[in-house]
Amino acid sequence: MGGGLRADRRADRRDARDAEEHTGRDAMTTTIAFIGLGNMGGPMAANLVKAGHAVRGFDLSPAAQDAAREAGASVAASATEAVSGADVVVTMLPAGRHVKAVWEEILPACAAGALLIDSSTIDVDSARAAHAMAEAAGCLSIDAPVSGGVGGAAAGTLTFMAGGSDAAFAEAKPVLEAMGRKIVHCGGPGAGQAAKICNNMILGISMIGVAEAFALGETLGLSHQALFDVASTSSGQCWSLTTYCPVPGPVPTSPANNGYEPGFSAELMLKDLRLAQAAANTTGAATPLGAEAAQLYALFAGQGHGGRDFSAIVEWLRGMGVGK
Ligand code: NAD
Numbered sequence: 270m271g272g273g274l275r276a277d278r279r280a281d282r283r284d285a286r287d288a289e290e291h292t293g294r295d296a297m298t299t300t301i302a303f304i305g306l307g308n309m310g311g312p313m314a315a316n317l318v319k320a321g322h323a324v325r326g327f328d329l330s331p332a333a334q335d336a337a338r339e340a341g342a343s344v345a346a347s348a349t350e351a352v353s354g355a356d357v358v359v360t361m362l363p364a365g366r367h368v369k370a371v372w373e374e375i376l377p378a379c380a381a382g383a384l385l386i387d388s389s390t391i392d393v394d395s396a397r398a399a400h401a402m403a404e405a406a407g408c409l410s411i412d413a414p415v416s417g418g419v420g421g422a423a424a425g426t427l428t429f430m431a432g433g434s435d436a437a438f439a440e441a442k443p444v445l446e447a448m449g450r451k452i453v454h455c456g457g458p459g460a461g462q463a464a465k466i467c468n469n470m471i472l473g474i475s476m477i478g479v480a481e482a483f484a485l486g487e488t489l490g491l492s493h494q495a496l497f498d499v500a501s502t503s504s505g506q507c508w509s510l511t512t513y514c515p516v517p518g519p520v521p522t523s524p525a526n527n528g529y530e531p532g533f534s535a536e537l538m539l540k541d542l543r544l545a546q547a548a549a550n551t552t553g554a555a556t557p558l559g560a561e562a563a564q565l566y567a568l569f570a571g572q573g574h575g576g577r578d579f580s581a582i583v584e585w586l587r588g589m590g591v592g593k
Pocket residue numbers: 304305306307308309310327328329330333348361362363364367371388389390391415416417418419532533534537540
């Protein structure tokens with residue numbers, strides 16, 4: 270399909286959306302290829318199906334393929350087959366090298382003018398390289414990593430942080446809205462990944478800070494609830510305390526009340542902290558606490574805790590005390 274025809278199709282979709290706003294009906298279906306149907310991609314693809322899109326998925330794992338079929342997607346025999354004739358392609362893969370390899374493979378089969386959305390969490394350099402590959406192939410692209418975890422993916426309440434041109438973002442927004450609640454355009458190519466790793470560096474550092482405060486409070490005879498009641502309404506207030514409290518009790522929905530089942534695993538936190546460190550090394554930014562947090566999570570995960578929720582680091586910190 271030629272670029273002009275693709276542009277026409279995009280214009281048709283815009284008209285259809287306008288019509289939909291007036292009539293409340295789904296006037297035109299978008300064909301979406303979804304590559305990487307794992308813990309996050311599986312439920313995200315299912316929400317695209319629920320929103321009325323025609324979803325053609327692909328994953329290397331037969332179990333992920335079966336789950337996608339059950340959710341109402343069709344499953345292609347290869348990534349290349351999945352993208353052929355698709356208006357939009359979403360990738361949700363483990364790391365930058367997977368995204369670059371898959372994009373390299375699929376771009377020759379993508380229609381000119383197609384929109385590629387990468388929602389994986391990857392390094393900023395790989396994200397920018399992927400954008401350049403898409404541009405060279407005459408495709409639109411955005412990096413759109415997410416926060417909200419597996420629960421948010423299933424509920425369709427993810428936050429998307431997007432990087433790319435205004436035109437690409439305008440095309441992507443309605444697709445992302447079927448999978449998330451908050452969609453933020455953070456800037457040009459790579460800006461979504463930049464926002465993601467900066468946010469998660471705050472999260473890793475703040476979780477360690479909150480965990481250290483509870484561990485210190487315990488040694489001083491302070492109850493968890495008393496510290497929570499004070500800090501949650503004082504200057505120590507933060508998400509790691511008030512929404513995701515690392516000790517059982519004060520926040521009943523936090524993983525601490527569920528044996529530290531993730532949630533968000535220590536392994537994934539370590540991945541994001543390492544991405545932040547790689548970016549800091551490239552740009553020369555000073556991130557001493559980010560570096561320390563990466564080192565602590567590396568030790569924690571290295572001692573067999575990688576699959577636990579990242580807030581379980583409180584137990585490990587307790588164990589590091591000298592116990593006077
Ligand atoms: P996952 O391992 O469950 O899923 C990745 C999927 O990609 C797997 O099913 C794998 O088979 C598939 N895959 C790998 N290479 C492929 C290829 N060449 N072609 C087709 N499929 C391929 O991981 P996940 O938890 O779904 O995470 C995906 C991304 O989302 C990661 O970048 C992760 O950092 C990010 N993320 C995860 C969470 C979370 O809570 N799990 C939260 C936010 C962001």
